[in-house]
Amino acid sequence: MAIVTREQGRIIEDSGVAILEYDYDDVSLLLRAIRVRNTTPLVVEVTAVKTTDPNAGRTVSRTYPANATTVQNIGTGAAARINITIDSRGRMDGVETAMRFVI
Amino acid sequence: MALAYRASSFVSAGNASGADLSLNKPTGTVDGDIVVVHVYFEPDTTTVSISPGTWETLAFGNTGLFRLATFVKVAASEPASYTISNNTAGDQWRAAIGLAYSGSSGSGTRIDLSGTAQADGVNAVSQTAPSITTTGADRMLVFAYSNWAGNNPSTVSGTAANLRGAFGGLAIADVLRATAGATGTTRPNAGVGTEDYAAAHIAIISDIAGGAATSLILPTSGRLYQHLLVR
Numbered sequence: 001m002a003i004v005t006r007e008q009g010r011i012i013e014d015s016g017v018a019i020l021e022y023d024y025d026d027v028s029l030l031l032r033a034i035r036v037r038n039t040t041p042l043v044v045e046v047t048a049v050k051t052t053d054p055n056a057g058r059t060v061s062r063t064y065p066a067n068a069t070t071v072q073n074i075g076t077g078a079a080a081r082i083n084i085t086i087d088s089r090g091r092m093d094g095v096e097t098a099m100r101f102v103i
Numbered sequence: 104m105a106l107a108y109r110a111s112s113f114v115s116a117g118n119a120s121g122a123d124l125s126l127n128k129p130t131g132t133v134d135g136d137i138v139v140v141h142v143y144f145e146p147d148t149t150t151v152s153i154s155p156g157t158w159e160t161l162a163f164g165n166t167g168l169f170r171l172a173t174f175v176k177v178a179a180s181e182p183a184s185y186t187i188s189n190n191t192a193g194d195q196w197r198a199a200i201g202l203a204y205s206g207s208s209g210s211g212t213r214i215d216l217s218g219t220a221q222a223d224g225v226n227a228v229s230q231t232a233p234s235i236t237t238t239g240a241d242r243m244l245v246f247a248y249s250n251w252a253g254n255n256p257s258t259v260s261g262t263a264a265n266l267r268g269a270f271g272g273l274a275i276a277d278v279l280r281a282t283a284g285a286t287g288t289t290r291p292n293a294g295v296g297t298e299d300y301a302a303a304h305i306a307i308i309s310d311i312a313g314g315a316a317t318s319l320i321l322p323t324s325g326r327l328y329q330h331l332l333v334r
Contacts, residue, residue: 007255007294009113009270051116091196091253091271093117096124099270100112103130 001027005035006090009099016040018064020099022092029086030079034072036064042101052083052094063102105241105279106137106204106309108267115198115271124187129203136178137204137213137307141247142187142197143273144170149191155182159212163219165251165301169196173247173305175213178203196253198271204243209311215242221301230295231261231288232302239283241309246276246289250298257294262287263304269294280306 008020016039023033038044047061064070074082084094110129116122124142132138140158144151147164151172158174165171170189187199207213218235232246246263248256255269259276263286266276280286286304 007269009115009268010255010257011111011113011268012266049116051122087117089252091117096114096116098112098114098125098127100127100130101110103110 001025003032004090008092008097011044011099011101013040013042013101018042018044018099018101020046020097024086030076031074031084031086031092032079033074035069037069038064038066040101041066042103045100045102047098049096050094051096054081054083104206104208104310105281106206106243106307107279108265108277109136109203109205111203111267112201113199113268113270115273117196124197124199126185126187126199126201128181128183128185129201132178132181132203134179135207137207137243138176138178138181139202139204139245139275139307140174140185140187140199141273141275142172142174142199143249143271144189145196146170146191149189149195151187151189154186154188159214161214161217161303161305163221163301163303165221165223165299168251168299169249169301171247171249171301171303173245173303175305175307177207177210177213198273200268200270200273200275202267202275206309208309211311213307215239215306215308217303217305219301219303223299224297225300226297227291227293227295229290230298230300230302231290232304234285234287235304235306236285237280237283237306239308240281242280242283242306243309244278244280244286245305245307246302247305248274248291248300248302250295250300252298254295254298256291258292259289260292261289263289
């Protein structure tokens, strides 16, 4: 078993870059962490909409501070319950994610 | 006046829902801006559309794998978000990137010209968008790219080297070309491996009034007068 880090997206400004990435277990294919690394002076907004049950349609939007790295660890129990999976290409499935700077 | 990058927004969704994709309007977009939306959908046979509004469209992709489409319009009372749909029933992987450029002027067709390329199992050096020959000054050259594995480029090299962002393997970069002529190629420089890819160069006109090639026809005889109106 290994934890794999995969980048979901990045937005680049002259002043730096904001990166949204996730960690997953390459055996169980469950999420282990969500991370936003932001080296810009801008606040980043990430919005997630659940596309699978449980809680399909539920929307969570969160801002991440400038010049900081923020990590949300996901326990194995929670990961199994939320039904966000990783496909054979390492892509996250079960949630629609959006990202932009808040100006 | 030439186009200048203003802002961007990104979204992606996986296989688990066949619903339309909703892309937020790039933050700070104002009327008169040029909005560019670059979209990825599976499978390659699908037709992609965007609403609301009337858009210029470049459709391309990787045969057998995925469909790409780049949409361009002049902002006019833009909604808070755009709806991106396709005509294939069922669940599909999809992603979209939106960019806004300031500095546009005039009205009319915005895409000067474009060129596309695709290949399977090639390394980053070969994942190029082809050189195109622009026809006027101040063309915003956009590099629109994606790959099958969903890996994001972290940098690009070549002509359109200003990488604005990447999401779910979809990436977009640009450069302002001040003078007309051959652009050279652009490709991912890091972050991707051997990929099945597709890419395009799209040249967008900054100033419609000054962008088209025009010629002033002078009389061969007689006089040319200039009238000065004084209020």
